[in-house]
Amino acid sequence: MTQDLPDLPGLPLPLGGDTRLFLIIGDPIAQVGSPGLFNPAFRRRGAKAVLAPAHVAPADLKATMAGLRLIQNLGGIVVTVPHKIAVMDLLDEILPSARRIGAVNAIRRTADGRLVGDNFDGKGCIRALADDGRSVAGRRVLLTGAGGAGRAVAHAMADEKPALLRLYDVDQRRLEELAASVGQAHPGLAVETGAPDPDGFDVVVNCTPLGMRPSDPYPIEPSRIAPSSLVVDVILKPATSPLVEAAAARGCQVQRGMQMLEGQVEAICDFFAAGETR
Amino acid sequence: MTQDLPDLPGLPLPLGGDTRLFLIIGDPIAQVGSPGLFNPAFRRRGAKAVLAPAHVAPADLKATMAGLRLIQNLGGIVVTVPHKIAVMDLLDEILPSARRIGAVNAIRRTADGRLVGDNFDGKGCIRALADDGRSVAGRRVLLTGAGGAGRAVAHAMADEKPALLRLYDVDQRRLEELAASVGQAHPGLAVETGAPDPDGFDVVVNCTPLGMRPSDPYPIEPSRIAPSSLVVDVILKPATSPLVEAAAARGCQVQRGMQMLEGQVEAICDFFAAGETR
Numbered sequence: 230m231t232q233d234l235p236d237l238p239g240l241p242l243p244l245g246g247d248t249r250l251f252l253i254i255g256d257p258i259a260q261v262g263s264p265g266l267f268n269p270a271f272r273r274r275g276a277k278a279v280l281a282p283a284h285v286a287p288a289d290l291k292a293t294m295a296g297l298r299l300i301q302n303l304g305g306i307v308v309t310v311p312h313k314i315a316v317m318d319l320l321d322e323i324l325p326s327a328r329r330i331g332a333v334n335a336i337r338r339t340a341d342g343r344l345v346g347d348n349f350d351g352k353g354c355i356r357a358l359a360d361d362g363r364s365v366a367g368r369r370v371l372l373t374g375a376g377g378a379g380r381a382v383a384h385a386m387a388d389e390k391p392a393l394l395r396l397y398d399v400d401q402r403r404l405e406e407l408a409a410s411v412g413q414a415h416p417g418l419a420v421e422t423g424a425p426d427p428d429g430f431d432v433v434v435n436c437t438p439l440g441m442r443p444s445d446p447y448p449i450e451p452s453r454i455a456p457s458s459l460v461v462d463v464i465l466k467p468a469t470s471p472l473v474e475a476a477a478a479r480g481c482q483v484q485r486g487m488q489m490l491e492g493q494v495e496a497i498c499d500f501f502a503a504g505e506t507r
Numbered sequence: 508m509t510q511d512l513p514d515l516p517g518l519p520l521p522l523g524g525d526t527r528l529f530l531i532i533g534d535p536i537a538q539v540g541s542p543g544l545f546n547p548a549f550r551r552r553g554a555k556a557v558l559a560p561a562h563v564a565p566a567d568l569k570a571t572m573a574g575l576r577l578i579q580n581l582g583g584i585v586v587t588v589p590h591k592i593a594v595m596d597l598l599d600e601i602l603p604s605a606r607r608i609g610a611v612n613a614i615r616r617t618a619d620g621r622l623v624g625d626n627f628d629g630k631g632c633i634r635a636l637a638d639d640g641r642s643v644a645g646r647r648v649l650l651t652g653a654g655g656a657g658r659a660v661a662h663a664m665a666d667e668k669p670a671l672l673r674l675y676d677v678d679q680r681r682l683e684e685l686a687a688s689v690g691q692a693h694p695g696l697a698v699e700t701g702a703p704d705p706d707g708f709d710v711v712v713n714c715t716p717l718g719m720r721p722s723d724p725y726p727i728e729p730s731r732i733a734p735s736s737l738v739v740d741v742i743l744k745p746a747t748s749p750l751v752e753a754a755a756a757r758g759c760q761v762q763r764g765m766q767m768l769e770g771q772v773e774a775i776c777d778f779f780a781a782g783e784t785r
Contacts, residue, residue, distance in 0.1 A: 239521025244546050246531075246539035250559045253524075258580060261524035268522050281528045281557050282580060289577035296574015299567035302536060302560060 241268040241279045249302050251280040251501065254293070254316075255309035258284040262465075263307050266494045274498060278304060287311055294319045298344055305501045306336040308346075313377070320346045329414050330381045335497045347500060350378055351385025353493025354434075354461065357484060360492060363459060365389045365432050373397045373425045373448050374436030375407040378463045382436050383407055387415045391432070394418065397425040398437075427454040433476075434461040440470035451475035462486060519546040519557045527580050529558040529779065532571070532594075533587035536562040540743075541585050544772045552776060556582060565589055572597045576622055583779045584614040586624075591655070598624045607692050608659045613775045625778060628656055629663025631771025632712075632739065635762060638770060641737060643667045643710050651675045651703045651726050652714030653685040656741045660714050661685055665693045669710070672696065675703040676715075705732040711754075712739040718748035729753035740764060 241248075253263045259282075267280035285293045290312055297303060308316050313332040317323055320336060324347040327333045333346035358364060370391045372383050375398035387394055394411065398404040404422050412420045427433045427449050439448040441464055451472060454460060460476035465486035473483045519526075531541045537560075545558035563571045568590055575581060586594050591610040595601055598614060602625040605611045611624035636642060648669045650661055653676035665672055672689065676682035682700050690698045705711045705727050717726040719742055729750060732738060738754035743764035751761045 237515075237518075237521065239523060240515075240518055241522075243515065243517025244519075244542035244557070244559060245517060245537075246542060246560045247537040248542060248560055250530075250561060252528075259523075259525040264522035264524060264526060279522070279557065279559050281522060281559060282524045282526055283528060284579035285577060286579070293574040293577045296571045296577075299563060299571045299574075301562035301564070 237269070237272075239265040239268055241271045242275070242277055244279055245277070247277060247302075249276070249278040249304040250300060251278055251304050251306065252283040252297065253280060253307040253309060254283045254285045254290075254312055256284060256286050256311060258282045261309060262490070263309070263494075266491065267307070267498070270494050270498050274502075276498075276502070278501075280307065285312070287315065290315055291319060294344075298338065298342060301342075303338045305338055307497065308334050308336060317346060320344045322346070326352065326384065329384050329410065330377075332377060332381070335500055337501055337503065348381055349493045349496045349500070350381030351383070352496045353491075354382050354463075354484075354489045355385045355389060355492070356496045357488040357492030358461075360495070361484070361488075363482070363484075365391045367392050368431040368459075369393045369395075369429065370432040370434065371395045371397070371425065371427055371430040371449070372434040372436060374438075374463075375400065375403045376436065379436035380407055380410075382434060382463065383411050384414060386434070387411050387418055387420070390418070392419065394420045395423050395430070396420065397423065425449050427458065430458065431455075432459045432461065435470070435472055436463050438464070440464045440472055441466060445471070447472055447475070451479065454479060454481060456480035458482075459484070461489070463489060465490065515547070515550075517543040517546055519549045520553070520555055522557055523555070525555055527554070527556040527582040528578060529556055529582050529584065530561040530575065531558060531585040531587060532561045532563045532568075532590055534562060534564050534589060536560045539587060540768070541587070541772075544769065545585070545776070548772050548776050552780075554776075554780070556779075558585065563590070565593065568593055569597060572622075576616065576620060579620075581616045583616055585775065586612050586614060595624060598622045600624070604630065604662065607662050607688065608655075610655060610659070613778055615779055615781065626659055627771045627774045627778070628659030629661070630774045631769075632660050632741070632762075632767045633663045633667060633770070634774045635766040635770030636739075638773070639762070639766075641760070641762075643669045645670050646709040647671045647673075647707065648710040648712065649673045649675070649703065649705055649708040649727070650712040650714060652741075653678065653681045654714065657714035658685055658688075660712060660741065661689050662692060664712070665689050665696055665698070668696070670697065672698045673701050673708070674698065675701065703727050705736065708736065709733075710737045710739065713748070713750055714741050716742070718742045718750055719744060723749070725750055725753070729757065732757060732759060734758035736760070737762070739767070741767060743768065
């Protein structure tokens with residue numbers, strides 16, 4: 230069946246009574262791209278599964294989760310804004326990455342009905358790099374932005390044992406908090422806070438929202454990035470951020486937000502598959 | 508987009524964040540054919556919607572329904588065995604057909620979050636006849652089987668104003684109950700109970716399970732059915748029941764269980780669409 234289907238963006242394998250159900254919960258929900266990414270990924274993997282959107286308001290999260298967890302063919306839930314933190318209280322188990330980051334973005338329902346949460350915001354970035362044969366191991370990494378995405382990517386990069394991880398954020402308090410948290414989770418890792426000057430760094434990562442609006446300044450000055458560097462940007466819209474555009478023009482290797490998202494989809498599909506009844 | 512898609516059984520339009528969610532709830536669920544029927548129907552109608560299975564045990568029905576009703580893009584729920592009666596206590600409104608039959612098999616979620624239940628087991632039969640340009644109005648109808656399907660089809664046929672509706676069941680008590688209920692709901696209609704002898708009837712309807720097993724006797728003796736008659740059978744497996752096969756061989760018009768099911772899908776899609784936010 231898989232082979233006979235043409236390339237159909239947004240479509241899983243044909244649905245039947247034995248299809249496993251996956252949902253993405255958020256508020257609002259209409260803008261999310263996950264159904265368009267997960268369903269083709271399920272189809273490519275030959276998984277009889279579908280991911281559909283579920284619009285759930287914050288006030289309804291607890292009762293909805295209580296109901297959803299009883300659905301025996303529910304395979305898992307992708308979690309988006311604003312539920313990534315609140316949902317943590319409603320799970321049976323939270324894996325270490327998610328605990329460190331303080332947010333869950335994917336939940337697996339095990340065969341015995343337990344809900345296990347993890348976070349793939351950072352792992353997706355590493356997965357996308359690996360899929361392109363790239364690594365941050367032993368390299369000097371500058372990362373700017375200590376919000377949700379920054380926390381996730383910083384911890385995931387730290388897992389890869391870079392030679393140095395410099396963090397920057399305009400908010401000094403959350404910057405120091407992140408540096409302390411990464412340092413604590415990775416003893417022996419060289420972590421520092423400092424200016425977002427890319428001079429001397431091999432890998433430059435933007436986890437701020439700068440670049441979404443045409444009037445935004447660069448999060449990192451591109452003219453000071455070495456052409457041999459790898460530039461990673463989490464920004465999804467525009468698909469090519471001003472930073473990525475400028476870096477590519479200088480000859481840098483680049484990774485866009487969409488690649489990170491695709492890496493996340495693959496990593497989450499693996500996580501979901503691990504929960505399947507065998 | 509619709510036009511470019513080849514015929515893909517079991518598939519809706521590509522999924523996105525703005526897809527409306529529909530579920531079929533039952534226990535067990537793996538055997539249900541509804542996802543394979545509703546999703547192509549949604550696609551044909553250009554509806555951005557998907558119907559997925561949800562395996563819900565009887566003990567979990569109340570909590571699951573309480574959670575599902577909070578999902579703001581939930582369009583509706585198809586209900587199958589064993590929840591058709593129990594779910595009635597969990598709805599805000601039950602439409603007259605379902606109340607008469609005493610069972611709900613489709614629930615619409617209105618824009619303001621109310622759950623409205625109806626029953627299409629019988630309406631689907633009438634819809635399928637109508638789609639083929641057939642009608643039972645003014646005709647003499649013999650219907651055998653006063654179980655769930657029989658009750659639904661008897662009431663739906665009675666709505667069409669036949670000249671006579673004769674009912675038969677081996678269980679005398681439930682036969683009399685059905686005759687009384689149909690008579691009460693349709694004052695002036697000629698309703699009788701009597702032998703399942705098709706002689707003198709224009710329309711012959713089997714709502715018993717007889718014909719599913721190879722060893723079953725005919726529910727109605729085919730040799731006594733006039734070749735000018737219309738023979739309707741609710742049996743889905745085998746796709747052509749022994750009664751339908753024998754009737755077709757005599758030159759009768761026939762309607763199989765699958766046609767009734769397809770008529771139901773169309774009728775339920777109309778019902779779901781009536782609940783859409785405009």
